[in-house]
Amino acid sequence: MTQKPDPHHIATALIHHAYAPPSAFEGIQPPVHKASTVLFPDVAAMRKRRWQDKSGYTYGLHGTPTSFLLEERIATLEGGTHCLLAPSGLAAISTTSLALLSQGEEVLLPDNVYGPNKALTLELLARYGVRHALYDPLDVQDLAGKITPATRLVWLEAPGSVTMEFPDLIAQARLCRERGVAAALDNTWGAGLAFAPFDLLGDGSLGVDISVHALTKYPSGGGDVLMGAITTRDAALHRRIQETHMHLGLGVAADDLEAVLRALPSMALRYQAQDVAARALAQWLQGQASVAQVLHPALAGAPGHGHWQALCGRQGEGLAAGLFSVVVDARFSSAQVDAFCDALTLFRLGYSWGGPLSLVMPYQLPAMRSRATPHLAHGTVVRFAVGLEDVRDLRADLQQAMDTVFCQ
Incomplete structure (x- = not known):
């Protein structure tokens, strides 16, 4: 229905137009919300809003209905409870390592690790005083011998990059749990479909701590989107990664969110x-x-x-x-x-x-x-x-x- 003419000048009237479409609309694909600025009804509401637990919206970088929806669907795919989106798979890897590692601490990588993860560790994290060691992905005892009191993070890959060695992921995850070291899996190959990263035995008793997934690959499916995800089951671990994610100012474009949401059903x-x-x-x-x-x-x-x-x-x-x-x-x-x-x-x-x-x-x-x-x-x-x-x-x-x- 046409509204009465707005008394403001046309530029103002177009920005502050009174008409709002009815809300009772439902289609197969979810709506796409694009925003940097998020509006608040009043100051009290602004001060109460929290984006960290997805209970509200404060700024586009911290989430929209579209990004929250995709995060929840990826968490379901992976079998986790918390998910963060990043601009690429490598950005998800970088965020995870930066969140969990500090000067003087150590990260372990399989020798067949994804090349950019290795380069990140050797060329960037090393500048910040983070040490590393490479382990044989087919020898759990070699991994066990590499873990030291300074080890805070172990990267796992199943299978390894390019040469496709499949490790004893169950034994690796069990070892990390016994030693109290966080285990982060690059799960791009498994994609949440080949196996359940947080339930490796099928009885809920064993899993990795973090699953990183390049949504660029199978979730996108079109070869035209760059995106990554970090999924966890531990609320405290999620919050730690979330803080680093926030400080780095990471966000994903609404059109890319739409593309992945459209592709997920197939x-x-x-x-x-x-x-x-x-x-x-x-x-x-x-x-x-x-x-x-x-x-x-x-x-x-x-x-x-x-x-x-x-x-x-x-x-x-x-x-x-x-x-x-x-x-x-x-x-x-x-x-x-x-x-x-x-x-x-x-x-x-x-x-x-x-x-x-x-x-x-x-x-x-x-x-x-x-x-x-x-x-x-x-x-x-x-x-x-x-x-x-x-x-x-x-x-x-x-x-x-x-x-x-x-x-x-």
């Missing part, structure tokens, strides 16, 4: 489809003469396969995401491997994963590891992220690239 279907396609390609590549080793946790003989089976395969075949690597036989040079990657037409060269487009990336592994890797065959590592294309077309693309480069 996430489980996409994850399973990409898992099935990746396994089919990984199994096929095991029979190719140019491939010395296939690194996929769900395949028998892969590094840590038994640990994957114990955690993810307790019921049925289990889930394993759409990511795997191969070691191209050492008789082929790194230049030939690069040429193979360039010869692919459906697999495109690019970082990240979890989107509809299949990706490929070659790696120079010696520069990425601090210790020997006897469990890996000699050769060049190539990682594949399988998208949503037909697996028959992807297999044909791999075949033509191998024929072009490795069969000459």
Whole structure:
């Protein structure tokens, strides 16, 4: 209904317009709230408002109905009770480490840790007096020997970055709990679907303390959003991370929130489809003469396969995401491997994963590891992220690239 003319001048009237649409509207997708400034009805209400427990709104950076909604849904996905969103997966990692570590304290990283997390530790945290040590992800005793009275945080990865070793996550989490050290898991691969990070045994008795998730990958699903999440079950730990998050001024854009909220309902279907396609390609590549080793946790003989089976395969075949690597036989040079990657037409060269487009990336592994890797065959590592294309077309693309480069 048209309102009576406003007596103010037009600029003022447009800003202070009296009309408000009726509130009784419900659609499939949640509304998107965009705000930096949040308005208060009076000073008393302003002074009572609290954003920390999601009971109110004070400033756009501290939460809107849209960001609170996504945080709650990610907490449900991960099996946690508290969640914070960050502008990227790396921002979520950085916030966690900065919140839990101080000068003179120590963080432990698996040798196959996500590269930017390692760089953050070696290049930034070290400047603030935080020490570190790298442990063998496949040897729980090595981790046990690295924990000292100064250790405050242990990063876990399941599986490891690029080389896909699957650790004994249950034993690692139990060790951290026994030693009183916080365990933070990069759960981007598991995505809250392959296993429950806060309930590793299925009876509620054991889990990690923090699950960090790059929502850039499977929750977004489109390859067009950068976002991360930090999920916990402990209120005091959440509050500590929340304070650091606030001091860093971290926030996420409303349009990005909308994109992830829109994609979440199809996430489980996409994850399973990409898992099935990746396994089919990984199994096929095991029979190719140019491939010395296939690194996929769900395949028998892969590094840590038994640990994957114990955690993810307790019921049925289990889930394993759409990511795997191969070691191209050492008789082929790194230049030939690069040429193979360039010869692919459906697999495109690019970082990240979890989107509809299949990706490929070659790696120079010696520069990425601090210790020997006897469990890996000699050769060049190539990682594949399988998208949503037909697996028959992807297999044909791999075949033509191998024929072009490795069969000459």
